[in-house]
Amino acid sequence: MKKQKLVMIGNGMAGVRTIEELLKLNSDLYDISIFGSEPHPNYNRILLSPVLAGEQTLEQIVLNDLEWYESNGIQLHTGKKITQINRKERTVTAEDGTSETYDRLLLATGSLPFILPVPGNDLPGVMAYRDIKDTLEMIDVSTRYKNAVVIGGGLLGLEAANGLALRGMSVTVVHLAEWLMEKQLDKTAADLLRKSLESKGLKFLLNTATEALTPNASGDRVGHIRFKGGLEIPADLVVMAAGIKPNTALAESAGLHCNRGIVVNDTMQTFDPRVYAVGECVSHRGTTYGLVAPLFEQAKVCANHLAEYGIGLYMGSVTSTKLKVTGVDLFSAGNFMGGEGTEEITLTDSIGGVYKKLVLKDDRLVGACMFGDTAESTWYFKLMRDMQNVAEMRDTLMFGESNIGDVGHQGHNKVAGMTDEDEVCGCNGVTKGAIVKAIRDQGLFTLDEVKKCTKASSSCGSCTGLVEQVLMNVLGTDYSATPRKKFICGCVDLSHDEIRQGIRKEHLISQEAVRSQLGWRTPNGCATCRPAINYYLISTWPHEAKDDPQSRFINERAHANIQKDGTYSVVPRMFGGLTTPAELRRIADVAEKYKVPTVKVTGGQRIDLLGIKKDDLPAVWKELDMPSGHAYGKSIRTVKTCVGDEHCRFGTQSSMRMGVELERMLFGMYSPHKVKLAVSGCPRNCAEAGIKDVGIIGVESGWELYIGGNGGIKTEVAEFLCKVKTDEEVREYSGAFLQLYREEAWYLDRTVHYLQRVGMDYIKQKIVDDAESRKALYERLVFDLKDAPDPWKDFERAGVDVRQFKTIPIIEVESV
Amino acid sequence: MSELTSQKKWIQVAAIEDIPILGARVIQAKETRIAIFRNTENEVFALEDRCPHKGGPLSQGIVHGTTVTCPLHAWNINLDKGCALEPDEGCVKTYELKVEASLIWLNSDCLSEF
Numbered sequence: 056m057k058k059q060k061l062v063m064i065g066n067g068m069a070g071v072r073t074i075e076e077l078l079k080l081n082s083d084l085y086d087i088s089i090f091g092s093e094p095h096p097n098y099n100r101i102l103l104s105p106v107l108a109g110e111q112t113l114e115q116i117v118l119n120d121l122e123w124y125e126s127n128g129i130q131l132h133t134g135k136k137i138t139q140i141n142r143k144e145r146t147v148t149a150e151d152g153t154s155e156t157y158d159r160l161l162l163a164t165g166s167l168p169f170i171l172p173v174p175g176n177d178l179p180g181v182m183a184y185r186d187i188k189d190t191l192e193m194i195d196v197s198t199r200y201k202n203a204v205v206i207g208g209g210l211l212g213l214e215a216a217n218g219l220a221l222r223g224m225s226v227t228v229v230h231l232a233e234w235l236m237e238k239q240l241d242k243t244a245a246d247l248l249r250k251s252l253e254s255k256g257l258k259f260l261l262n263t264a265t266e267a268l269t270p271n272a273s274g275d276r277v278g279h280i281r282f283k284g285g286l287e288i289p290a291d292l293v294v295m296a297a298g299i300k301p302n303t304a305l306a307e308s309a310g311l312h313c314n315r316g317i318v319v320n321d322t323m324q325t326f327d328p329r330v331y332a333v334g335e336c337v338s339h340r341g342t343t344y345g346l347v348a349p350l351f352e353q354a355k356v357c358a359n360h361l362a363e364y365g366i367g368l369y370m371g372s373v374t375s376t377k378l379k380v381t382g383v384d385l386f387s388a389g390n391f392m393g394g395e396g397t398e399e400i401t402l403t404d405s406i407g408g409v410y411k412k413l414v415l416k417d418d419r420l421v422g423a424c425m426f427g428d429t430a431e432s433t434w435y436f437k438l439m440r441d442m443q444n445v446a447e448m449r450d451t452l453m454f455g456e457s458n459i460g461d462v463g464h465q466g467h468n469k470v471a472g473m474t475d476e477d478e479v480c481g482c483n484g485v486t487k488g489a490i491v492k493a494i495r496d497q498g499l500f501t502l503d504e505v506k507k508c509t510k511a512s513s514s515c516g517s518c519t520g521l522v523e524q525v526l527m528n529v530l531g532t533d534y535s536a537t538p539r540k541k542f543i544c545g546c547v548d549l550s551h552d553e554i555r556q557g558i559r560k561e562h563l564i565s566q567e568a569v570r571s572q573l574g575w576r577t578p579n580g581c582a583t584c585r586p587a588i589n590y591y592l593i594s595t596w597p598h599e600a601k602d603d604p605q606s607r608f609i610n611e612r613a614h615a616n617i618q619k620d621g622t623y624s625v626v627p628r629m630f631g632g633l634t635t636p637a638e639l640r641r642i643a644d645v646a647e648k649y650k651v652p653t654v655k656v657t658g659g660q661r662i663d664l665l666g667i668k669k670d671d672l673p674a675v676w677k678e679l680d681m682p683s684g685h686a687y688g689k690s691i692r693t694v695k696t697c698v699g700d701e702h703c704r705f706g707t708q709s710s711m712r713m714g715v716e717l718e719r720m721l722f723g724m725y726s727p728h729k730v731k732l733a734v735s736g737c738p739r740n741c742a743e744a745g746i747k748d749v750g751i752i753g754v755e756s757g758w759e760l761y762i763g764g765n766g767g768i769k770t771e772v773a774e775f776l777c778k779v780k781t782d783e784e785v786r787e788y789s790g791a792f793l794q795l796y797r798e799e800a801w802y803l804d805r806t807v808h809y810l811q812r813v814g815m816d817y818i819k820q821k822i823v824d825d826a827e828s829r830k831a832l833y834e835r836l837v838f839d840l841k842d843a844p845d846p847w848k849d850f851e852r853a854g855v856d857v858r859q860f861k862t863i864p865i866i867e868v869e870s871v
Numbered sequence: 872m873s874e875l876t877s878q879k880k881w882i883q884v885a886a887i888e889d890i891p892i893l894g895a896r897v898i899q900a901k902e903t904r905i906a907i908f909r910n911t912e913n914e915v916f917a918l919e920d921r922c923p924h925k926g927g928p929l930s931q932g933i934v935h936g937t938t939v940t941c942p943l944h945a946w947n948i949n950l951d952k953g954c955a956l957e958p959d960e961g962c963v964k965t966y967e968l969k970v971e972a973s974l975i976w977l978n979s980d981c982l983s984e985f
Contacts, residue, residue: 300909508958514944579893579911582933582940605893607932609942617942621928856891863885865900865982 058086061160061361062147064137064305066091068100069334069350070163071119076358080576084362087129091145092136095187096121099498101347101530103774104211105191107218113187118498120680140309142327142404142514148725155631159329159361162306166345168297171206175268180276181293184215193294193657197222201292204280206265208235210294210376214249216257219292227258227288229265229280230299238389239376243403244410245350251383253410260286268293270663301336307399316343320370323357334356339369346374351500358406366574375436378723384425386731389413390440391424402453405755411453418446418814430470431455433523442815457787472522479521482514487525494529502585515768545573545582552586552802558591564600565592570585577758581604586734590689590725594797597839602854610687614855615672616848623672624665627681628722631696631714631734632660636680645678657686659693661730676847682722683847689803690725691732694718695743699736699753708753710736713782717751720786721793724836725842727800730793745773748796748806749789758785762792762818764808774815775822791832881976884953888973890915895939897929900982905966906930907975908939908950915948917968923948923961952975 061077064071066089070330074087091097092429093695097119106112135149140160148154166185170176180196182189197203197219204214209229220226228235234245249259264283265414268290271278281287301316311765312318312326316338323331323339335345344350349372356369375388384593393399395415402411413435414422419442423435434670444866445452473479475488491497493509503524506513512522542548549557552769557573569588570580580588585606592600604612615623626641636754642662661684668676687692696714700706714734723729733742733753744750746766750773752759757780764773779788800809810818821828846853890896890909897920898905904920906929915938920930927943937950949958953965967978 072899220938358964509957533873577936581935581938582945585933585935605891606933608933613931617931619925619927619943621926621931856894858889858891858896860893861896861903863889863896863898865898865977 059084060156061085061087061161062155062157062160063089063163063167064147064160065089065336065801066093066095066097066131066133067163067334067348068097068118068356069165070161070869071097072351072353073161073163073357073361074127074129075119076355077361080362080364082356087127088132089124089129090132090135090149090153091137092134093186093188096124096131096133098187100186102710103184103187104214104509107193107215108221109218113190115495118766121488127441134850137305140305141328142309145329157329159331161357161361162311162325162330162332162336163334164302164305164336168295169298169300170295171265171773172268173265175277176295178268178270178277179293179818181268181295183295184211185299186360193219193292194222194262196292197224200716201225201329202227202289203292203294204288204290205294205296206556207296207298208232208261209296209298210236210239211299212294213252215296217252217293219294219871221254224292225258226256227260227280229289231262231264234261235259235261235720236376239391239424240385240426241392242411243401243422244385244424245386246411247405247408247410247426252259253606255399262384298681299335299345301338302413303336306332306336306337307609309762312340312565314338321370322354323353324360324362324371329747331357331361340371342371344372344374346376347500349371349374355548365575366660368745373436373440375432382547384427384429386426386429387422388436389420389422390416391422391866393422397421398564400449400453402735405809413452415445415449415726417839418444418449420445430524433520433527433598439524441625443812444816447815458812465640468526470521473521479520479525480509480511480514482493483510485509485511490522490525491529494526499526499559500530505783516761543587544581544582546584548576549573554588555595555799556589558588558595563592564598566603566606578862584741586611586689592800593725594839598841604854604856611689611855613859614687614853615669615671616687620666622666623666624663624686625672626657626661626663626684628677628682629661630717630718631694631711633696633711633715634661641679641681645675649675657693659686661686661693670860670862673857679847682769682845685723688725689728690723691718691721691730693731694721695731695733695747697735697737697739697741699734701734704735705739706753707755708736708758710734710742710751710753713751713753713758713785714742716782717786720790722840723845724793724797724840726793726797727802728805730796730806746770747773749773749792751785751789754831756780760785760792762763763807765805769807774810775813776819785870787829787833788822790836791829794832794836794839797839798832807838879967880979882969882979882982883974884977886973887913887915887970887975890975893934895932895934897928898931898977902929903982905977910934910937910950913984914950914961915968915970916955917977918948918950919964919966921963922946923963924954924959929963932957937938943974 068357070107074414087263095506099116099118102116133152135153137149138577139148146154146156167697168185203219203226205222205228216226234242235249267281268277269279277293277629279287280290299421303313303317307313315337315730318333318338319325323333325332334350353369356367377864397414400413409427412578414425420438439674473487477487479487489511490511499505512519543551563569586608589603589606593602615625649671651664657663683731694714699710730748732749733744734749735742735744738754744752746764750761759778762776763771765771796806796809844852846855850857875967885897890907891967894909895906906918906920908916920927920928922941924946927941929939929941931942932939940947954962966981969976
C-alpha cells in the first residue's frame with residue numbers, strides 16, 4: 056500500500072511530540088515532511104530561560120537532533136517558512152518556492168510575541184523573547200550594554216529579566232497590572248515575589264504603561280523608554296514580553312476558521328477534516344494553552360487519530376505554573392483567586408517569606424497559590440487533578456501530605472532537602488542525581504518516561520511523589536504531573552474507570568472482547584493490563600465471565616508464591632488463625648518428606664512452607680489436606696484474631712468465632728489487591744485491627760468496624776466506619792464494604808487508596824445510611840462467592856492448568 | 872562443512888497442544904532448564920529459563936505478543952532474540968526449534984554444548 060503523505064508546518068515541541076507519538080503507534084503509515092521557519096531542529100523552548108541565565112547551553116536543550124529526523128525517514132525543511140496552503144490542491148508552498156502535497160496536514164505554527172503598538176517599537180535593540188535567535192541576541196547585547204528594560208511582568212518577562220540581570224545588566228521590569236504575574240498569583244504572593252526579586256537587584260515599575268521608545272544620541276538604536284505620566288529611563292535593550300498570541304495568519308489565509316486560535320474539536324481537527332492543529336496556535340473549547348504539558352496531551356490525542364485508531368478525546372487540561380528563577384520558589388494552579396462559593400485557607404509568614412493559599416469548593420481543592428515553600432505543590436496538584444474529596448483532611452491540608460509511615464527513603468518527603476546522592480527509589484537504588492541527570496540529558500517530561508528510563512518508582516511506587524517533585528523542580532512549568540487522565544498502561548488510552556464502565560455497559564465477558572471493543576493497540580495486552588482486565592471481568596460478571604489463568608500473575612496461576620530462586624511457598628489456610636494437632640502433624644510430615652528448607656510462622660497467624668519445587672505442589676497440597684490460604688493472591692488473605700472471651704479475662708466478644716465466620720464467608724474472594732481482616736475481642740486490640748482493610752473490635756455492647764487500614768509500604772490507621780450490634784450485622788456491613796471496594800476500586804489499589812479517592816462520606820452513605828444499597832452489595836458478594844472452589848483441591852472448577860506442574864524431561868542428550 | 876556436520880539432530884520434546892497458549896512449559900535437559908513458549912499466533916520459542924537480570928524463571932511469566940514479562944522484577948524479554956527490551960539490557964540463550972505435524976522438535980546440537 057502506498058504511504059499517505061503527512062506534512063507538518065512548524066517544528067516546535069507540540070508538533071514534533073505529535074510526530075513522536077504517531078511513530079510509536081504506527082511508523083509505516085505516512086511519508087512525513089516537516090517545515091520549520093527556524094534553522095534548528097526541535098529544541099526545548101522553555102529551557103531558553105536557563106540558557107539566558109547561563110545555567111544551561113544551547114546543545115543541552117535540543118530535543119530531537121538531525122539524526123532523529125533522518126533515522127525516522129522524516130524530510131526536514133529548516134529555515135523555510137510556509138506562506139501558502141492550497142486546500143483544494145492539497146499543497147503547501149514555502150517562501151523560497153519549495154512545495155509539497157499532502158493527504159493530511161498538521162498545523163503547529165505556535166504563537167507570536169505581542170509587540171506593543173508604540174512609537175519606536177521597530178528600533179534596533181527592541182526585541183521579543185521567543186526563540187534561540189532572540190536568546191543569542193540578548194546574550195550578545197548584555198556583553199556590550201548596560202541598561203535593559205523588560206516590558207511585561209509575567210512568567211516569560213521575569214525569567215528574561217532574571218537572565219539579563221545574571222548576565223550583568225541593570226534591569227527594570229515594566230508591568231501594566233497592579234502586581235506581577237497577575238494571571239498566576241494573587242497580590243500577596245506577587246508582593247513576596249517582587250521583594251525577593253528586588254533583593255536580587257531587579258527594579259520594578261508596576262501600574263505603568265509604556266508610551267514610546269526613543270533612539271539614543273547617535274540614533275542607531277533604542278536609547279530611552281518613556282512612560283505615560285512622563286517618566287523616562289535609559290534603555291539600551293527593550294524586551295517585549297507582554298504576552299503571546301496564537302500564530303493563525305497562515306490558517307486564516309487558507310480559509311480555516313479561527314477565533315483567537317485555530318479552532319479545533321476534541322480530536323484536534325480543524326474545520327477541514329484533513330487538517331489537524333496542535334499547540335499554542337490552537338483554540339480548543341475557547342481556550343488557548345501556552346504551557347507545554349497540555350500541548351503534549353493534545354499531541355497524544357492528535358497522533359491517535361492520525362494513526363487511524365480514532366479513539367481518545369482531548370478534554371482540556373488543568374495547568375500549573377512554576378517560575379524557573381533559581382532561588383525563587385513559587386507555584387500556582389487552578390482557581391487560585393477564589394470567588395463565589397469558594398473557601399480559602401491561608402498561611403502567611405511575611406518575615407520568613409512564606410505564603411500559601413488553598414482554595415476549596417464543595418470539599419474539593421480547586422486552586423493553590425504558594426510562595427517560598429512549594430514542596431507540597433505536586434501533592435496539591437494531584438488532589439486537584441483527581442478532584443479528591445478533602446473534607447477529612449481539611450484541618451491538616453495546609454501542612455501537606457503526611458508521609459509518616461512511608462518507608463524506603465530514609466523518611467525523606469521533600470526532594471529539595473535531598474542531596475544528589477540520596478536514594479529516591481529504594482527498590483531500584485536510584486538516586487536523586489541520577490533522575491535529574493536523566494531528565495536533563497534525555498529530555499524527559501513525564502513520570503512514565505522517568506520510570507522507563509531510570510526505573511525509579513517502577514516497583515512498589517512509594518516514591519512516586521518524590522519523583523514527581525524532582526520532575527517539577529527540574530522542569531518548572533514544563534511539567535504538569537501525569538496527564539489529567541491516567542491510562543491503565545501503554546496498550547490503550549483508557550483509564551481504569553473507563554475500562555470498568557466499558558465492561559459493564561457492553562457486557563463484555565472475555566479478554567478478547569475487551570481488547571477488540573475498547574480499542575487495544577496490542578494483540579494480547581501486556582503484563583500490566585491483562586491481570587487488571589481479568590479481575591474486572593470476573594468481578595463484574597461473576598459466574599459468567601471466563602477467568603483466564605494465563606492473564607494472572609504466576610502466583611495466582613500456580614496457587615503458590617514464587618520465590619527468588621524459582622521455588623514456591625505454600626501457606627495452608629487456618630481459619631481465624633486456629634489449627635489442630637492433626638493439621639500440625641500433617642504440616643510436619645510434609646515438611647520432612649519434601650525436605651522443605653524453611654518453615655515460618657507468618658504475620659497472618661498461619662504457617663508458611665518455603666522452598667517447594669513447583670512439580671511437588673499438587674502432592675504437597677494433597678498431603679496437607681488443608682484449604683488454600685490464598686497467600687499468593689490479590690484476594691482475601693487472613694482474618695487475624697485475638698483469643699477473645701472464650702479464654703481471655705478481658706474479652707468482651709467471641710473474636711475467634713467471629714473471625715472464623717468472616718474468613719469462611721470470604722473464602723475464594725478475589726479483589727483489586729490483597730485484603731486482610733482482623734477481629735479483636737476488646738479495645739486492647741491484640742489482633743491489631745487498626746492496620747487492616749477491615750478491622751473489627753469487640754466492645755461490651757457490640758462491634759466497632761474500622762476500614763482502610765494498612766501496615767505495608769505506607770502505614771495507615773483504619774478509619775471508624777460504624778458500630779453494630781450483632782454478628783450478622785458484622786458480616787453484612789464488612790461484606791458490603793468489601794463488595795463496594797471490589798466493584799469500584801482500581802486494580803492494585805488497596806482499600807486505603809480507594810477510601811482516599813472516594814472519601815469516607817461516600818462509603819458511609821453507601822454502607823451505613825442506605826440499608827438497601829448495603830443489602831444489595833452484600834447479596835452480590837454472597838452470590839459471587841457461592842461455591843467458590845478450592846484451587847488446591849478442585850483443579851477443574853478453579854481452572855488450574857495442571858500441565859504446569861510437570862517438567863518435561865529430556866532423558867538422553869547425545870553428544871556429537 | 873560436510874553434509875554430516877551441517878545436518879542437525881532434532882529431538883522431539885512435546886506436542887504443540889502441551890504448551891498453553893500465552894504460556895510455557897519447562898524442559899529439563901541435564902542441568903539446563905529450557906522454557907518453551909507459545910503465543911496466540913501459534914509460534915513457539917525456546918529460551919533458557921533464566922532471566923538475564925537475576926535468573927528468574929521466565930517460563931512463569933506473562934506472555935504477550937512476542938514478549939514474556941519475568942515474574943520476579945517484570946523485565947520484558949523478547950522471545951525471538953532472547954534479549955531484554957528497553958530500558959533493561961541483557962540476553963538469554965535461545966534454542967532452535969521447529970514444528971512439524973503439531974510436534975515440537977528441538978535442535979539437539981545446541982543442547983550438547985553444555
